[in-house]
Amino acid sequence: MILNAALYFYTVSYGTSLADSQNITLVHEEMHIVTNLDDIGLANLLQIGVGAPPGMSQAQIAAADSVSIASWLAAGCPQPGGNH
Numbered sequence: 616m617i618l619n620a621a622l623y624f625y626t627v628s629y630g631t632s633l634a635d636s637q638n639i640t641l642v643h644e645e646m647h648i649v650t651n652l653d654d655i656g657l658a659n660l661l662q663i664g665v666g667a668p669p670g671m672s673q674a675q676i677a678a679a680d681s682v683s684i685a686s687w688l689a690a691g692c693p694q695p696g697g698n699h
């Protein structure tokens with residue numbers, strides 16, 4: 616697992632605190648390791664992916680799905696369909 620120290624230790628990317636952001640990043644990366652899925656595969660598994668909108672490149676879809684995963688973690692991992 617590779618983490619960018621400048622982002623990991625000093626920047627709040629997701630959540631409301633640096634610790635939240637670090638936890639979200641760690642769990643996100645661990646989910647990749649455990650499932651052996653990339654961002655698109657993982658987002659689809661969680662039913663939170665953006666799908667394949669016309670005009671979006673694979674890289675753009677992957678980036679959007681990565682954000683979806685982090686946002687889902689920041690929101691406390693709500694079940695698909697909006698039911699907790």
Ligand SMILES: [Zn+2]
Binds near residue numbers: 643644647654681684
């Ligand atoms: Zn990811």
